Amino acid sequence: AQSVTQPDIHITVSEGASLELRCNYSYGATPYLFWYVQSPGQGLQLLLKYFSGDTLVQGIKGFEAEFKRSQSSFNLRKPSVHWSDAAEYFCAVGLSGGYQKVTFGTGTKLQVIP
Amino acid sequence: DAGVTQSPTHLIKTRGQQVTLRCSPKSGHDTVSWYQQALGQGPQFIFQYYEEEERQRGNFPDRFSGHQFPNYSSELNVNALLLGDSALYLCASSSTWVPEAFFGQGTRLTVV
Numbered sequence: 443a444q445s446v447t448q449p450d451i452h453i454t455v456s457e458g459a460s461l462e463l464r465c466n467y468s469y470g471a472t473p474y475l476f477w478y479v480q481s482p483g484q485g486l487q488l489l490l491k492y493f494s495g496d497t498l499v500q501g502i503k504g505f506e507a508e509f510k511r512s513q514s515s516f517n518l519r520k521p522s523v524h525w526s527d528a529a530e531y532f533c534a535v536g537l538s539g540g541y542q543k544v545t546f547g548t549g550t551k552l553q554v555i556p
Numbered sequence: 557d558a559g560v561t562q563s564p565t566h567l568i569k570t571r572g573q574q575v576t577l578r579c580s581p582k583s584g585h586d587t588v589s590w591y592q593q594a595l596g597q598g599p600q601f602i603f604q605y606y607e608e609e610e611r612q613r614g615n616f617p618d619r620f621s622g623h624q625f626p627n628y629s630s631e632l633n634v635n636a637l638l639l640g641d642s643a644l645y646l647c648a649s650s651s652t653w654v655p656e657a658f659f660g661q662g663t664r665l666t667v668v
Contacts (some may be wrong), residue, residue, distance in 0.1 A: 485659040
């Protein structure tokens with residue numbers, strides 16, 4: 443069964459600092475990988491996705507993520523964090539082949555301090 | 557494009573009651589998935605509907621059931637509500653061969 447691990451439950455960064463959120467997955471083949479962001483009490487917004495091809499993917503709001511097959515990782519990065527980036531971030535893995543059960547990690551809550 | 561819409565946005569029910577949540581998928585999408593997100597947790601997959609049939613199911617009891625209509629909209633029904641069913645219920649829609657899910661804003665269910 444596929445699984446997703448987000449080892450950092452809570453991260454605090456200063457505004458303007460760089461950010462990296464970690465994500466490791468377990469799956470027998472190359473999965474479809476996603477990062478979602480959720481503001482309090484809201485639904486999930488897709489930041490970026492990886493299906494195949496270039497392992498560095500660009501998303502919305504200045505985020506990027508790199509797929510590393512050898513490490514089974516899909517870490518999310520942003521070079522300069524803004525106060526509005528404070529939210530919870532979820533890494534997710536989806537099956538290929540037409541069935542799209544998406545499995546989510548437990549999330550990383552990002553706090554941004556002035 | 558209205559995106560994925562869910563109703564109601566908030567709901568309070570008494571333990572033992574039954575509840576129905578509704579979801580309209582994004583235009584062009586034919587697959588609807590339901591997730592339960594307890595406070596402080598990641599979303600947990602409940603089930604997925606395609607062509608009006610349940611295609612996949614997560615580790616949820618039979619009290620959780622669903623339906624998909626010919627227009628691809630979907631309902632989630634929960635019977636015999638427990639306090640532990642209190643959560644944000646998220647609906648996600650997608651098209652069959654592109655596993656990219658778009659989420660609604662969710663329905664906040666509180667069981668008292």
